[in-house]
Amino acid sequence: MGRYVIRRLLQMIPVFFGATLLIFLMVNVMGDPIAGLCGDRQCDPATAAQLEKEFGLDKPVWQQYLTYMGNVFTGDFGTAFNGQPVTELMASAFPVTIRLTIVAILFEIVIGISLGVVTGLKRGRPVDTTVLLLTLVVLSVPTFVTGLLVQLLLGVKWGWIKPAVSPEATFSELIVPGLVLASVSLAYVTRLTRTSIAENKRADYVRTAVAKGLPRHRVISRHLLRNSLIPVVTFIGADIGALMGGAIVTERIFNIHGVGYQLYQGIVRQNTQTVVGFVTILVLIFLLANLLVDLLYAVLDPRIRYA
Amino acid sequence: MPEPEPFEPLESYGEEGRAIASTGAGGASDLATAEAETLEQRPSVDAAEEAAGGPEGAGPDKKARSLWSDAWHDLRRNPVFIISGLIILFLVVISIWPSLIASGDPLDCDLSKAQEGSQPGHPFGFNGQGCDVYTRTVYGARTSVSVGVLATLGVAILGSILGGLAGFFGGAWDGFLSRITDVFFAIPVVLGGLVLLSVVTSSTVWPVIGFMVLLGWPQISRIARGSVITAKQHDYVQAARALGASNSRMMLRHITPNAVAPVIVVATIALGTYISLEATLSYLGVGLKPPTVSWGIDISSASPYIRNAPHMLLWPAGALAITVLAFIMLGDAVRDALDPKLR
Numbered sequence: 001m002g003r004y005v006i007r008r009l010l011q012m013i014p015v016f017f018g019a020t021l022l023i024f025l026m027v028n029v030m031g032d033p034i035a036g037l038c039g040d041r042q043c044d045p046a047t048a049a050q051l052e053k054e055f056g057l058d059k060p061v062w063q064q065y066l067t068y069m070g071n072v073f074t075g076d077f078g079t080a081f082n083g084q085p086v087t088e089l090m091a092s093a094f095p096v097t098i099r100l101t102i103v104a105i106l107f108e109i110v111i112g113i114s115l116g117v118v119t120g121l122k123r124g125r126p127v128d129t130t131v132l133l134l135t136l137v138v139l140s141v142p143t144f145v146t147g148l149l150v151q152l153l154l155g156v157k158w159g160w161i162k163p164a165v166s167p168e169a170t171f172s173e174l175i176v177p178g179l180v181l182a183s184v185s186l187a188y189v190t191r192l193t194r195t196s197i198a199e200n201k202r203a204d205y206v207r208t209a210v211a212k213g214l215p216r217h218r219v220i221s222r223h224l225l226r227n228s229l230i231p232v233v234t235f236i237g238a239d240i241g242a243l244m245g246g247a248i249v250t251e252r253i254f255n256i257h258g259v260g261y262q263l264y265q266g267i268v269r270q271n272t273q274t275v276v277g278f279v280t281i282l283v284l285i286f287l288l289a290n291l292l293v294d295l296l297y298a299v300l301d302p303r304i305r306y307a
Numbered sequence: 308m309p310e311p312e313p314f315e316p317l318e319s320y321g322e323e324g325r326a327i328a329s330t331g332a333g334g335a336s337d338l339a340t341a342e343a344e345t346l347e348q349r350p351s352v353d354a355a356e357e358a359a360g361g362p363e364g365a366g367p368d369k370k371a372r373s374l375w376s377d378a379w380h381d382l383r384r385n386p387v388f389i390i391s392g393l394i395i396l397f398l399v400v401i402s403i404w405p406s407l408i409a410s411g412d413p414l415d416c417d418l419s420k421a422q423e424g425s426q427p428g429h430p431f432g433f434n435g436q437g438c439d440v441y442t443r444t445v446y447g448a449r450t451s452v453s454v455g456v457l458a459t460l461g462v463a464i465l466g467s468i469l470g471g472l473a474g475f476f477g478g479a480w481d482g483f484l485s486r487i488t489d490v491f492f493a494i495p496v497v498l499g500g501l502v503l504l505s506v507v508t509s510s511t512v513w514p515v516i517g518f519m520v521l522l523g524w525p526q527i528s529r530i531a532r533g534s535v536i537t538a539k540q541h542d543y544v545q546a547a548r549a550l551g552a553s554n555s556r557m558m559l560r561h562i563t564p565n566a567v568a569p570v571i572v573v574a575t576i577a578l579g580t581y582i583s584l585e586a587t588l589s590y591l592g593v594g595l596k597p598p599t600v601s602w603g604i605d606i607s608s609a610s611p612y613i614r615n616a617p618h619m620l621l622w623p624a625g626a627l628a629i630t631v632l633a634f635i636m637l638g639d640a641v642r643d644a645l646d647p648k649l650r
Contacts, residue, residue, distance in 0.1 A: 018490035026502050140632035142583040144590045145606065145624045152613050245495020249587060263498065264591075267505050275502060283493045 001298075008294065012287045017069075019283045020276070024065050027272045072280060078273030086277040089262050094281070097258035099171060100250070101243045103178025104185070108236055112186045116193020116232070117225065123198050132194075135187035143246070147180045147253040164255040174256070181250040185239050192235055196228035203227070229300055237293030241286025374568065378644035388640035394633035402449035411442040413600045434609060434619045443600055444626050450601040451630060454512050454519075455582040461520035463574040466527025471566070473528070474535030475558060481532070488525040496522055497587060504593040515594050519581055530573050534566040541565070568645040576638030579631040586627055602627045 052058050059067075071078070077086035119128040138146070154176060155163030165173045200206065201224065209219045248260035255261075259278055266274030382388045401408060434440050473484040499522050507514040538544065544561050552560075588594030589603025590610070597604055602623040609619035 014486055015489040015493055018486065019493040022490060022494065023499075023502060026499075136632060136635065137628075139635055140579065140583075141624070141628045142586050142590075142631070144587055145620075145628070148606075148610055148613055148620065149624075152617065156614055241493070242495055245498040248497055248501065249591065252591070264501070267501050270505075279494070279498065279502075282495060282498070286493050286495075 005291070005295070008291050012291070016283060016287060020069070020280050021065060023279045023283075024068065024276055025061065027275055028061060028064065068276070072277070077277035077280075086273050089274065090278065090281065093257065093259045093262045093278075096256060097244055097247055097251070097260065100174050100178055100181060100247055100256065100258060101240065103171065103174050104182035104243050105236065105240065107179055107182040108186050108189050108239070112189030113193050113225075113229075113232065115190045117197055117220065119190065120194040120197025120201065120228075121220070123194075128194075131190065135190050138183050138187040143180065143184060144249045144253065146183055147177075147250055150176060150180055151253060167257055177250050177254040177256060180253075181243060181247055185235075185243070188235060189232060193228065193232050196231055197224060200224055200228045226300055230297060233296055233300065234293055237289050237296070238286075240289040241282060244285060245282050374645065378641075381644040382640060385640050385644070387636050388644075391633040391636035391640065394629065395637060398448050398452055398630055398633070401445055402452045405446045405449060408445060411439050413438065413443045413446040432616070432618045434605065436608075440605075440619060440622050443605055444602070444622050446600045447602040447605060447623060447626065448630070450512060450595060450599060451582050451585060451603075451627065454516055454585045454595075455578045455634065457512075458516045458519035458523065458581045459574050459578040461516065462523040462527050462577065463570060465520060466524040467531040467567070467570050469524065470528030470531030471535045471558070471563075474532035475539060475554075475562065484528070484532075488529055491522060491525040494522070496584065497591070500584070500588045501591060501593055504588060507593075512595060512599070515585055515588065519584065523577065523581070526577070527570055527573060530569050531566065534569045535562055538562045538565040572638065572642040572645055575641050576635060579634035579638065582627070582634065583631050 057064065068078075075087065077090070079085055115131055119131045122128050151163050154160045161176050162173065165177060205227075206219060206224055209223045214223075244259060246260075247256075247258060248264055250256070251258050251260035252264060259282070262274060263278050265271075266278070432440050434443065469484060473481040500518055503518050503521075504514060539562060544557055547557050547561050585594055585601070586603030586606060589601055590607040592607070594603055595601045605623040606620055606627070609616070609623070613620050
């Protein structure tokens with residue numbers, strides 16, 4: 001187990017550096033890092049040259065990347081456009097987005113898996129058809145349209161929620177945005193669980209469990225569900241990273257000041273430090289979430305052992 | 308749209324597909340498939356090798372059909388496929404000749420009519436600039452469909468070539484490519500789009516398509532690599548190698564026809580998501596830019612006025628949703644037909 005974790009952590013290193021390098025190149029080579037520093041006007045050449053020298057932008061790109069990563073490992077993520085350290089922005093933004101992601105993941109687990117179990121057990125019945133149809137509708141409407149419509153109906157027309165989330169962004173305010181963020185993944189989780197349950201329903205061990213007289217709920221929760229969850233757990237684990245990065249749209253609609261909001265500001269104001277810093281952390285979260293999922297396999301299925 | 312009915316037959320097809328799949332999993336597939344041709348219970352999935360041999364494999368008097376003719380046989384009777392196929396056919400026709408059903412010009416606007424509702428001759432009303440929403444919705448199909456189709460083609464070709472070669476040759480190239488795939492997977496798609504496209508000034512569809520290919524190919528390459536590795540281990544490939552077939556002959560004649568089905572399935576389902584992604588990027592202001600007519604742009608420009616004039620948003624959003632739905636349903640139907648085991 002310990003050796004497996006160490007091997008996986010070692011494998012993560014090239015992926016981490018590759019992904020950060022890719023983003024670094026996208027931002028620095030394709031964009032102009034100092035264009036945003038003189039407001040909306042163009043910097044005059046002398047100022048531009050001086051700024052480039054000050055930030056080390058006259059050096060080759062690989063040297064810039066090494067300097068940046070060196071600073072990151074000492075905890076220095078640079079400064080944002082308004083002079084605030086990027087770490088301060090992170091400290092205010094990440095808790096909000098993590099709360100939003102927790103709400104979304106909870107929706108996926110609770111609603112997605114329960115719907116999947118119900119439809120998987122009742123394949124072909126009206127309940128199955130209705131839920132499948134609903135998941136198709138949810139899948140086909142893009143998140144930003146769902147978000148705008150939910151905001152219009154629940155927030156403006158019926159007044160059930162506040163259309164915009166306050167800066168504190170408490171859990172109760174994030175329920176509806178979390179549901180919107182989770183909607184597409186929720187549909188995937190439902191379909192995945194349904195397929196998996198329907199496949200395992202005919203397995204020999206389920207027949208044995210029924211034959212030896214176990215109560216129905218125990219057959220489902222202990223035997224059927226536990227064996228059917230592996231693909232679902234894989235999906236949810238990979239989804240954590242996607243949800244945190246994909247929260248840009250949801251956070252923009254509901255005015256949530258989280259990671260997506262800061263990233264959007266960083267991109268609009270062409271602030272490379274903010275963008276690369278936040279993406280670095282997001283990539284790290286994604287990689288760790290995937291490692292966690294692989295370790296969860298062994299909990300779900302004792303046949304899987306890591307030497 | 309009359310969707311509720313199609314699911315019943317889909318389910319019954321699933322049962323049929325399952326029966327085929329279970330014979331396939333019974334171990335018969337390991338027998339040399341060339342000899343298995345006369346067997347009645349020949350697993351349909353293994354019959355694909357023949358498809359490359361030409362149309363004679365699909366002869367009606369033969370008991371075993373190739374994977375492709377079998378899939379086509381399934382698809383023709385699947386109402387989900389027929390409905391989604393008709394919708395897609397309609398979308399393709401209006402993207403090529405939008406003037407067939409919309410006589411106006413999408414860029415012809417009259418500010419005095421801004422945000423007005425439905426009127427005779429203008430069934431969907433007017434948008435914030437006073438343009439006819441119906442005309443713009445019809446003309447928007449062209450961008451969405453072309454972005455979706457071209458991005459999918461690019462992703463499928465690049466991904467299956469790179470993934471297929473990695474799966475076939477293995478070794479260092481395979482390890483390198485797998486790490487590259489991991490790198491691309493670690494970057495959230497919407498985020499990558501914002502970063503990459505925010506610096507692009509061109510207003511054509513090409514940067515958006517290029518970005519989708521750049522971030523989309525690893526998905527297909529993983530699938531292609533896996534299915535090539537599976538196909539490579541079959542006995543007929545070993546037999547071809549023993550007979551002295553060259554690498555290219557083994558790849559083109561024996562492996563490709565047996566490994567391409569999962570790629571087609573994933574690519575078809577991905578097509579719908581690319582259309583949706585294009586709209587999302589346009590909504591965030593980095594995808595397509597006016598004067599291009601696109602559903603994403605229209606939804607984005609209508610979103611601030613959603614309280615006063617929701618029709619400006621609902622029509623293009625509805626068209627977008629139906630298009631994405633049609634492609635996802637087509638992908639589902641193709642998957643059921645090509646790979647009954649996947650359900």
